[in-house]
Amino acid sequence: MNCWKTINVKKQYGFERIFLLSSIAFLTVFTVFHIIMGMVDAVPYSDRLFPLFTAVFFLIYPIHKSLHFIPLIRYREHVDFSVKKLFIYVPVLSLFVREPVPKFNFVLSLLMPFVVLNTALLAGAYILPAFAHYFSILLAFHCGLCLIDLIYVKHLVRSPKTSLVEETAHGYEILIPPSE
Known part of the structure; x- marks a missing residue:
């Protein structure tokens, strides 16, 4: 296998820029959707x-991460889960794909939480x-979470159709067979 491209959005954009873009996505989705829902159904809100x-707000993130796993269930022996702490209190769940998986399954894995x-x-x-x-x-919170997945999808869509994706310490590697 030859490495066609390595993608590391966190390194390319940086934590601050990704956080800013996610915040902008959150505010935009909330504003637009809330205005549309107010125009469609003008009922009084209830608390x-x-x-x-x-x-549900606190469950969105673990559900999001769980949905990433569903398209990769066939490759479960090659997927590792880990929990790290961010800012001492915030648990960050991670899926790590140790072996190459088909691009289609990986893109489906990235898009599954967004769609569902x-x-x-x-x-x-x-x-x-x-x-x-x-x-x-x-919805706005979840769209903010999905932003990094959508950025990865944008990069993966441009890769060759028969490529495989493997996760390494340097990011996602897009691998192609030597004949391409």
Whole structure:
């Protein structure tokens, strides 16, 4: 296998820039979606389920990470999970792919949380318009989380169709067979 390209978005953009872009995505999605929901369904908002909203808010991240694993279930013996602490209190869950996997499965793995959770949140806002403000916050938060995945997808889409993706300490390596 030949390495076609190595992608390390965290090194390329830096933590501060990624955080800023995620924050901008959060604010943009919240503003646009909240305004649209206000125009579509002008019902009074309710704060009855605030404890449930708080619980779901803290569960979005672990659910997001779990959804990354579903397309890689066939390669589970090559996937490692780890938990690290960021700023002493914040647990950061990581999936590490030790062996090359097909590009299609890897892109699907990156897009799975975005599609599944955002669809569920949009449906929830439509079905329960009195809680659309909660769904707006959750949707915006999740879109901010998904930003780095979408940046990786942007890079991977341009790679050869038959390529494989492997995760290393330097980032994601896009590998192609020697014949290409």
